[in-house]
Every structure is written in C-alpha cells, then in structure tokens.
Amino acid sequence: MAEQTLATTTAAPAEPAAPQHRIPSVIADNVHVVYRVHGRGSPGSGSPVAALRRIVTRTSGPAVREIHAVKGVSFVAYRGEAIGLIGTNGSGKSTLLRAVAGLLPCERGSIYTAGQPSLLGVNAALVKDLSGERNVELGCLAMGMTPEQVRRLTPEIIEFSGINRRGDFSSLPMRTYSSGMSARLRFSIAAAKQHDVLLIDEALATGDAQFRKRSEQRVRELRAAAGTVFLVSHALSSIRDTCERTIWLESGVIRADGPTDVVLKEYEEFSKTR
Amino acid sequence: MTETVIADPDSGLTGAQLAARHGLRVAGARPSLAEYTRQLWSYRHFIAAHSRGRLVATFTKARLGQLWQVLTPLTNAAVYYLIFGMVLKTSRGIDNFIAYLCIGLFLFTFTQNAVIHGTQSITNNLGLIRALHFPRACLPLSVTLTQLQQLIASMVVLFGIILVTGEPLTMAWLLVVPVLLLQSLFNAGLVLALARLGSKITDLKQLMPFVTRTWMYASGVLYSVTRFTDLPGPAAEILQLNPLLVYIELARDALLASAPSAIPASRLWLLGVGWALLMAVGGYIYFWLGEKEYGRG
16 A cells, blocks of 8 residues: 555655755644535525524524534644645545634644744635725735735736736735636735745646746745745645645545655545556 | 655654744644734735726726715715605704714715725725735725725715805815724724624625615614614613614714714713724734635635
8 A cells, every 4th residue: 555655644754855955844743633614505594583493492593403523633834845635526525624723623633833823715705895905905914914915916916917918906905816817916915925834735727827927926935935835736736846845635534645746646646546 | 544644755744843943834724823924914915906996997987987976975964864854854953954864874885885895895805815825814804994994085075055045164075084083993893703704704795785784774874863872771872872872972963063962972982982992902802813714615
C-alpha cells in the first residue's frame, strides 16, 4: 500500500529541512469539526405559527443534522510554505479551512495560528448592491486598514482585478458583475494586504487564464513575505504550480501529506480507480 | 488514538507546546471585553462605511432614489392619519393629533426598523463574516447608525409638520436631541442582543413583524396614553415602563405645547436613561459573549 507509507498524522514533510529555521504559523492538533445544518423544506416550517411553536417548545427546527466533517486532523504549517489541499468533493477541505480561519469552532482538539488567518472563498460575496469601488473600500476597512491606506490602495486593487478592462465596471453595483469578475475583485481585495496566513478556497478557479497567472504570481509574493498560503483547488495544475507541499484529505482524515508531486501522483491514481 | 500527538518530530513537542513556544494563539478565540471594545473603536471607519453603503443600497433600485427616505415616513403618517384620525377617531382629547401621531410614528419606526434589520444583521452578512475578520458587533452597530441617519431625515419632515400644524418653536425643542440619543443607545443595545438571537434562532425573522406590531399598539403611538393610565391595578404601571412609550412621551413633551402628558417628566427621564444604559451595556456584553459563534451554520 503506497498510501500507507505516506499517510501520516505527524505532518512531517518528506524533505529533511532544518527545524531551527522553520517557524510554525498554523498548528492543527487532532482537530475534529462538527457542524449543524438547519434543514428547511418540510411544508409549513416557515410559517410564523410554526416558528413560535419551535421557540416555545425549544425544539430546534424540523431537521437539524450533525455532520462530522473533519475527524482528527493534525499538521504543522510553516512560514513561507504554500500548501495545497486536495480531496474529492465533501472530503472536508473547506470545513478545515474555515476552522483554521477561526470561523468554525473545533469540537475536539485545537488549532493555533500566528496572527489572524484570512479566508478567501468563492461564496465570500461582499455587498452585492454596492459598486465595486465601494466594496473595495468596505473590504479594506474590514481588514483593518486606515482610510488613508484605503484611498491609496483602491486604484491599485481595481487595476489588479482588471474589472475595468471592459469599460467602467468599478462604479457599477456588484450584482451586475459576472461570477469571474466578482471572484477577481474579491481576490484582489484580500491580496492587497499582507496576511500571515491566507486561505484560498477555489477562489482562483473562476478567473481566466491571464488572471490566474497574475494571482499565482501574487500568491508567490505573499509567500516570499513570510506568509503561509493554503490553497484548496480541484485544478491540480494550479496546485502543482503554486504549492510544494500538499495535504490530501479524504472523508475528514488526512490520507497523505508530503511533497506535491508525490501526493498528486497518489491522488491521480486514486481518482482513476474510482 | 491519543488526544495529542507529537506535532514536531524534530523537537518532540506536542502541538500545544509548539504553539506556546512560538507564540501562536488559538484560532478564533474571543478577546477580552476591553480588548474587544478597543478593536471595535479601531473599526469605526468600517462601521461608518458599511452603514453609508447600506443607506445607498436601500433605495438603489427605486427611481426616486434617496427621496424615499422622506417619502416613506410621510406616506406612513398619511395612512395612519386616515385610519386612526378620520375613521376610528382615536384623536379624542388630543388637540394637535397630526403632530401627536407623527412624533409617535417616526420615533417608533426608528426602533422598529432597527429591530427588524438588526435581527438579520448577522445572517444577511454571512458572506462578509466568513470572508473577513472584524469585530462582529460592527454589523448591528452599523444597522443602528443607518436607522439613525434615516431618522434624522424624517425628523426634518417632522419638524415641518409640527410647525405647519401651529405649534410654537420653543427652547424645549432642544430636549429632543438627548431623547433621540437615549433612544439610539437603547436601540444599539437591543439590536446587538437581537443580532445574536437572530443568528441562533433563524425563526426570529418571521416572528419580528408580529412582535413589533404588538409593541406599537402598547406604545401609545396611535392614541393617547391616557387610555393606559385609566387601566386598573398594576396593568397601567407595567405598560408605563415600556421604553418606547417613555421615549415617545419625552419627545412629545419637548415638541408639543399641547401634549397631554399623564406621566410626570422626572419619572420619564429616569426611565429613559435607565432603559438606555441597561440595554446598551447588557446587549453589548451579551453580543460579545457569542463573538466566536457568528459565521457558523
């Protein structure tokens, strides 16, 4: 079993790096994440009377299901590393990222991070009714920038996103954007700041080839400035281009953790046999 | 499987020890109350920008645009005047019923809208919450600020209505400023508390319209509160504690020379300040306690 030799819970990348020079930025220590889904859809559950009855009787909705999405994951990520996260749909990649970002509490175990990780996901819509420019302003302020910094950076962010290439889109509401355009704008906003830990969840997938190239360049710059980047993607080529280490999650457990080319080979063989 | 495993094979440390050595913190831990307040203050520009953005976005699809900020309260007042003033004649005993009604209605709408939007302030902004890190209290506070801005617009209309209906412009009008500040403080606390509740109990959104309507009928918006003081026993006492009734009565006292105030002013002010402080502090602490749970679900 080739997988067995790679399967590891101790997060030791295969290359023998000198431990003294590596500073950890994310430590996951036997992390379990359970989340609850409020089921909607049974007839009558949305009426005020049903809502009142649920509040009075203290029952929690018609169908609350618990999903144990991450089951005992441990790894250590170091500064300057870019780590790819792969796995089939529903394997817990996005859940793990959200736990690292501190957005989902761990049921058991804990995650330690240096600074505040930022999660960049596809569904991270800002305010749809506002113009792109205003969204840039809001996003930057939400990342803790001062108004002066925002004023200085806004043209750069708009330029980087390239949304103005087909006319003046930055003054139009974001609901008029194509999915690719808004994904690009979101990435550009998040990438404007130097993050200690940046978590990217499929956010690069919607951009065109040209933007993908520029954003991969930006990811490399962020890494060079001693940040750690996590990248969830189904586009294996983009993982291969940006990450030298890859973690393979399957059904909430780490199946392999090591150099990208080795893990990807394993993963490709696994996908073929399925 | 053991609870903790060796995280770093070279040094033989567990995850927690390694984290402690390099000064790493638990992801998504809740800051202390003082630290949280400091963070919130450093995010004041974000709160202002978010509230401005919401204000712009509200009427962005209407052709008359921002004019609706003034038209909405005016239309509301006209409808209620038609029903309660002309048809049901609840105006008995009130000299200037139009002004009386408008003050109650506009102040009540301030809290009502804050409550309705505040309940959804977490659930409607999940995208923002999941994408970026900022003190979550920014969102309910921005709702309160948006509603305050809308109230100021409707106040201009209100002053016009009061003057047109023949009330004198007196120094007492200045008292409206502290009344509205107290009510804003009360709203902020209430919105913070409801934002946390609304993020947990998703059904609250459906219930809120009924709660606010009941509240309106108990706040003496559409008829004189003297009807309440005639109630027997403790019922009247309890109804008079209603914070919205207090703020509305205070505003009427300040703006209308002919207001039939059944409750002594000193008692009203005491209740107004008490409610504002209680709600603001209580709501803020309650919201802070749930800080790390927002964005879940």
